[in-house]
Amino acid sequence: MGKPSFGLVCLIFVFHLIAFCLALGAETRRTKVTWDFDSVGQYYYCNYKLDIASGLAAGGFIFNLISILVIMGVTRCFCCGGPYDPGSFRAFAIVSLVLLWLCYIIAQACFLAGANQNQMRTTTKYFQGTLIPDCETISKGIFAAAAAFTFFSGILSEFYYICTTKSKTENQQGTAARSVGMTNFSQHSPYNL
Template structure:
């Protein structure tokens, strides 16, 4: 039977990670070109950098959630063997999809956080060359949030399928291993 405590803890961590990723998307850095009258040059002025912290927080909460679900399921490769059947096949497929979605989400969150923290220091002294302020593209943290949601969904189903396959396994209980031919003499 799947542990309800594990499912609830993983859900809460994934929910926090999702919320932080959505907040990071809404609060990503924006830049304005500002003209300095005293020295006659243009430069980029960035607003708050809170989205970097939100993205890093989402990264960490998703990582903790994934570690927790893998420890609870013994990373699918350690512990008792699983009983053959549909639950084991489903658990294997969901395990692979879970890791794929996890890696994509982590890449989006990490790349978004790093890129959002990068503030250019361009200055231009000419009106011919317009200044370009580097900012994070719209949707990077949103893609991370979408893959967090998929990771959460798939990891919950993976753990339930894994638990079902693990609990239904019946090891060899001292029965005869060969084909019984004693009655056919």
């Protein structure tokens, strides 16, 4: 069995923690909008406050991407990493890999959708006597969902890395491989002439 690298575990944790904090920051700094009235032109319009939520979401997206690239590069995405011992560690590694990719894809989709929607600006003017404009803003909670799935993908990536490392065979770790030797058998075989 292999031994997980403590430094790599800490590095993956830090990347996911930064992405998680950026997602929470983006949630609190979403676009704010007010309805204002232009007395000269006699119309209502949407007045959007400047924010940094989209930039924070882009940062969270990048740190989440870096963390998954590091973990997949180290483990070679499980399928290309070499032989693994059968057992519970290998089964847990496969299950956590599937769940990790699911959480990662959802988190990245939330980051992208949130950053895109946060930049939407309604420019329609509503003249006096009509209804107050319906100003488009991002749905509350999309960055919180990104934070939640980033948190889950962080836990799953740590679990996946540890299980993958522990399930590697002795041959993969550089020690003697468990194999059946055929040399002694052929020397003592009664069929040798």
